[in-house]
Amino acid sequence: MEMEALLVNAAAKGASDLHLTEGLPPVLRLQGRLVPTAGPVLAASDTERLLAAITTDEQRSVFYQQGELDFAYTIRGMSRFRIHSFRQRGFTALAIRIIPDTIPTLEQLAYTNVLQVLARKKRGLVIISGPAGSGKSTTLAAMLELINQERNCHIITIEDPIEYWHRHNRSMVNQREINRDTSSFGNALRAALREDPDVIMLGEMRDAETISTAITAAETGHLVLATLHTGDAVQTIDRIIDAFPAYQQQQIRIQLALSLQGVIAQQLVPCCNSGKRVAAMEVLLATPAVRNLIREGKSQQILSVIQTSVSAGMRSMDMALLELYRKGLITYEEALSRAVDQANFTAPGTCTEAR
Template identity: 45%
Template sequence: MAKIDAFFKLMNDQGASDLHLVSGQPPALRLRGDIERIKYKILENDSLKAMLYEIAPEDKIKVFEETGDVDFGYEIPGLARYRANFFMQKYGCAAVFREIPSTILTAEQLGLPPVLSKLAGLPRGLAVVTGPTGSGKSTTLAAIIDEANKTRKDHILTVEDPVEFVHVSQNCIVNHREVGSHTKSFSAALKGALREDPDIILVGEMRDLETIALAVEAASTGHLVFGTLHTSSAAKTVDRIIEVFPSSEQDQIRSTLADGIRAVVAQNLFKRIDKKGRCAAQEILIATPAVRNLVRENKTYQINSAMQTGKKYGMQLLDDAIMILLEKGWISAEEAYMKSNEKAKFRPFLKTPPSDFTDA
């Protein structure tokens, strides 16, 4: 057993999402969104590096020493998988580990809106899950992929950096590819994917122009593509995909995206006040013909209005989802206000409304 495994056991027992190990500081856990220190000695660079190198593959150690940061996956059988990131900082080495549960929760267990389960049955197109880091994007996507794995008879191909949730083949064949270990890059894996007979492709992160272009192309050529982006709303996600392309190509990609897009889910996590744990609020855009027309005609500023009138299709704005959680008594008014888009809607719920300089 590696020395560091004791921290992972503690992390699992406490229900923490992340473990922080930093030279010059005591270890810390992220519990329900907050950083909490562990009662332990201050970590020294040499001893921490020895602890980290004990679990890292040799090729990853080489990359880390050459570049100053590296990502990889680590698994403790019977406990959990971990997404590891090593990086160098002013006082030496550091690492952050995100726990990936070994059990994949269903959409129903996660309390996801029913329309999200239906995304697993789409024949083709692009569905994007967005939100800030640590907002549960991977967990939501894992539930959708799990639904497809149980209900379809297809080939599911995931491309991730590193592999997070591991899906055991059920009705589908599932292949996991890790960037750096099994393929050179997201774009290289997507180029190869078109010759690997996939029906469903999961792109762990649509992080650059080439990856986004290939994902949109795969969606428009008959594949069902799921991907993630770091954007805060459905409308901004559409804009982000288009704006990554040179201006001379934006009209063409706008048309291609309008044909291929099927859904955008923008979500955020909230600390529950009624019990321990966290809950998610989702903004959901379903690409109806009217929405696709707005994308095609460069009228994305009208998408929010289309979402307000598209509730019968399962659409909802993030602020409406937050309001539901607030009215249930699950979340605090302060956090609802902090993470909302239209803060004026939530000011009446605050005991002492702040004078927010960002609203000026």
């Protein structure tokens, strides 16, 4: 059992993740569900050997000192792999995310028009939110690639680790990886402001300092694309404000109201007619009404604005799920299980052929 063969097999089967841990055969995540492979059960020595096959001496030293290691691995022409190795019960385990080698276009994603509008903004803050494994990195990569194809500008990405590689096109693209090119998101973001950027992509806004710097960058004429692990647009706004002590929150509300361009909250839902998943996307755009609600601390009213602003390009998560169901892409049961307001969701019907 060789590591590259396991990675190639996982990518070929369309898995989103591969798990390697002692006492089980390799396990794939397919359409959001864990599926054991028919391979042999892994021993502790197997996971140690598999990790050693794709790491340097320096990386293994960090792993044995800290108990965790994050890095990326590439099989050219096939995929990149975001790998997290960790210790559990004294043994080595690996959680591996499969990232396609080719960056998808926005035309291949849902809600193309809204994503294009946000990607073409020249300044401000755009946030892609969702749980782990919801496709946030893919959406960001597609938006960056549109910018790369259309604008003569300087793009800086800050990632942990780098997932999609962006080649220089019309834009110059510099990609920085935590613990390889820089020590932290905060340090890299502060440094980016001295590197003449036009667009900054921030893999994750992890703390108040990073959030504050990102907002400042957006205020001062840069387009900042970032992610948060939040379930919907309202939670995203609240998470940003709540990251700060009470005495700072009103100032952050004012800054966020001025700088925000939009929030895309997404989740991946299994398709009913194929082995793929499709993104359901809630869309919040920073209209004057939304900016006022943020400024006044009335985030609980934002959902109502979303629901009544479909003509402006907004939609709630329940609207997005209902749209996918009516198109025949997902089942009613899947849509209902993920709906926010299940009591008022639509009546069930039959899943038709996807169009």
